[in-house]
Amino acid sequence: MLKKFIQQLFLGYRLYAVLLGLSVIFLLSYWIAFLFPVGIILLWSLAFLLVLDTIILFRKQDALFAQRLLPEKFSNSDVNEVRLLLDNHLAIPITYTIIDEIPVQFQKRDFELKGELPSKEEITLVYQLIPLERGEYYFGDLHVFVQSKLGLVKRRLSFQRGQLVKVYPSFIQMQQYDFLANDTKRVDQGLKKIRRIGHTLEFEQIKEYSLGDDVRSINWKATAKAANLMVNQFQDEKSQPIYSILDMGRVMQMPFEGLSLLDYAINSCLAFSNIAIKKGDKAGVVTFSHTIHKSLAASNRKTHLLGILEMLYGLKTDYLDTDFGLLYTWLKRKVNQRSMVILFTNFEHQSALERQMPYLQAIAKQHLLVVVMFENTLLESVASEPSERISDVLMQTIAGKFLYDKRLMAKELNRHGIQTILTKPKDLSINTINKYLELKARGLI
The missing domain is CATH 2.60.40.10 (Immunoglobulins)
Incomplete structure (x- = not known):
């Protein structure tokens, strides 16, 4: 006591x-x-x-x-x-x-x-x-x-x-962007929504046979009732697989405003997956560097988001080089259906992109590939500062060259038919979601 x-x-x-x-x-x-x-x-x-x-x-x-x-x-x-x-x-x-x-x-x-x-x-x-x-x-x-x-x-x-x-990961940010999933009146100028008709799992209607329709879709019961040839019409399945691919190599360790690029990508992945599931699509996540670390198959179950949250919780960069060839092989073996693949990575030099371009092109042939790259906001601040000495001019020139190369890499990806998001780290979530909504409105997924 x-x-x-x-x-x-x-x-x-x-x-x-x-x-x-x-x-x-x-x-x-x-x-x-x-x-x-x-x-x-x-x-x-x-x-x-x-x-x-x-x-x-x-x-x-x-x-x-x-x-x-x-x-x-x-x-x-x-x-x-x-x-x-x-x-x-x-x-x-x-x-x-x-x-x-x-x-x-x-x-x-x-x-x-x-x-x-x-x-x-x-x-x-x-x-x-x-x-x-x-x-x-x-x-x-x-x-x-x-x-x-x-x-x-x-x-x-x-x-x-x-x-x-x-x-x-930032579930508060995820909740802030919930309104985008409910924006059913969203109209993008210059975008035309294409409705594709094909043989997929989602049935649309029964209609009269027209010249050119596939005879394999004839509905014989409806034909007998109507005394006329009737065919089943299908449309592209609305629940499309959307995979977020997180690069966990050394390039994602770069810090901006206290967070690494991997943390920005993880926060964006969670917010984007929430929107995709609420839009009726299936969200999946894959993490890789020199090996495939973790993968979660695409699903649109309500409980799936909790699984994504738990998966993203403990991710860390491993400071090793990223093997894009391994990613291509894994996607080819595991993801058979054409999907939207959002690849969160970063290329700081043109030579780094050139080494990986063959694998990116191969992935883009099978899936709708969107490559996410980050603008270096520190270089932007250096390039925009007033110069008072020769050394300042030299630093601004070098910073401007890096910024120009980053925009050039984005154009190079677009030239090869690969969708690109070049964004500041703090704007990553909203830009990723907007890109998804744009591609969905254009009927590309």
Whole structure:
């Protein structure tokens, strides 16, 4: 009991200030004699108030209740709220100082909340955290230092020794783009929606036979009833497979505004898959670098999005070169139906694209391939800065050359019939979704 009391007892700053004042009084009493008895009286008064303040704070075992309320999961790169519940059980108002042991990933070593809490009252405090990495985050102890109005001593109370919260890809961003899936009146100027008729799984109607119709689709029962040749008409299946391919090689480790390119791609993949499923298409995910890491077959089940979320949760780059030939082989063997393939990767040099172009062309012959590349926003800022020295001009020239090469690579992909998205990292999700909606409106998927 005594050990616990000592561990919880802390001296307040006001006590040190009073002791400093008393020290000055006793020092002056060497020359001014009547100050000595005044100092003695004040010292005994301080001792009495110190004991009184200690009794006030320590007479109740449960003087205060505190609780940290965490959400089930955090959303990466978004603002997440942490709630703190405080309940004062004392009959006096208190002053509190909260020190929460925030996970090491945030590197916040000076976090504290201060305020006052009336007697027998309860309040809820809220602070915000923005995680920049996926994974497990551990919260330590929640410490609350309590003081009375006297402020001579503090009592430290500790609660909730250790809590775990997992940081998932940005599901908040995914929810923000939900409205795009419900925009049924969306009209793109210059785009014509093509309706294809063919032999697929989705039946459309029964119609009279016309010259040129496939005789294999004759419906003999309907023909007998109508006394005229009737054929089944089919249309392209509406639930098209859409695969998001995530490059996990070294090129995706480049950071922008605290997030790696892989994190931007993962957030976009989740938001885009949500839109695709709500539009009736089947969403799948494949991750690869020098090998195929994980794959999730395309599906449009409502629970499929949770599977995608769990799959994306623990992905990390492996700092190795990416094997696009392996990706082509896997797609040819595993994905038999023509699908839309969105490849999240990055090419910084023309030579890197030229090495992979044969594989990209081979994939584009079998599927609708969309290659996503990232603009280097740091180079853009360098190229747009005013130049004052020769070295600045040189840096701007080099930055401009890299930016020009990136646009040239996008045009080269388009020239070979490969759809391309060249985007800033922060605009990736909305540009990917818009590209999907555009291709869907044009009837290409």
